[in-house]
């Protein structure tokens with residue numbers, strides 16, 4: 358899968374846009390059990406309306422801790438123990454997405470301590486053993502040592518790291534190398550919005566002109582060439598079509614290396 362459709366901030370247009378994205382050719386969907394930013398029931402509705410078979414899709418959602426929730430719309434009892442919170446979140450996601458399994462479940466952010474992250478991870482591991490989830494991931498982890506320690510200490514290793522792709526983290530150069538080495542998929546977000554300097558830079562502009570595409574597609578393609586799977590949350594059908602054509606041209610390794618910080 359080269360690009361995943363991101364469903365944040367689409368509110369009442371979520372079902373319509375998810376259906377459009379799937380009918381246009383996206384095969385993967387990212388969402389979260391976090392009503393503050395995601396309309397997960399709308400995602401489920403859009404998937405159902407697309408008519409695409411469950412087994413042909415990659416569905417990923419997230420467990421969001423209390424810190425990431427709007428206190429008015431927490432999708433579980435915040436006073437319950439962590440295990441019960443995560444179980445309730447998963448059950449809610451399965452109902453919202455009208456499915457009996459998820460391809461990927463991501464911990465939305467680090468918990469209050471490393472021990473608590475491990476505790477939550479163990480609960481998520483039990484879902485994989487029960488056949489409700491196929492793989493696990495973590496998001497917003499920008500500390501190399503923390504991520505490597507999580508990798509070491511867990512029985513079921515992270516299959517996904519979903520992070521902001523931006524200058525403040527040094528573009529996660531070391532984390533991306535670690536992910537590549539261990540076969541972990543690095544998923545990027547803020548890929549376009551955090552990088553106008555790359556998109557408007559001469560290198561990307563020249564490549565877009567040379568290959569008859571847009572700067573956004575050049576950045577997505579170059580990331581894809583390095584093994585990154587960008588999350589793309591466009592609301593535009595034109596952009597969906599352009600973005601999904603990211604493999605319609607050949608690009609050289611040298612050109613990729615001039616775009617992606619390494």
Ligand SMILES: NC(=O)c1ccc[n+]([C@@H]2O[C@H](COP(=O)([O-])OP(=O)(O)OC[C@H]3O[C@@H](n4cnc5c(N)ncnc54)[C@H](OP(=O)(O)O)[C@@H]3O)[C@@H](O)[C@H]2O)c1
Nearest residue numbers: 363364365387496546547548573588589590591592593596
């Ligand atoms: N784990 C986390 O904490 C976290 C945080 C944020 C986001 N995410 C995930 O990542 C997904 C993507 O979010 P994002 O913050 O990276 O931004 P995004 O939602 O993909 O937004 C991209 C912005 O760029 C514009 N754009 C211009 N040309 C485009 C093109 N060719 N293709 C796509 N967009 C284009 C879009 O406008 P148009 O609509 O007009 O195209 C939009 O305003 C979210 O939906 C969510 O699933 C995860």
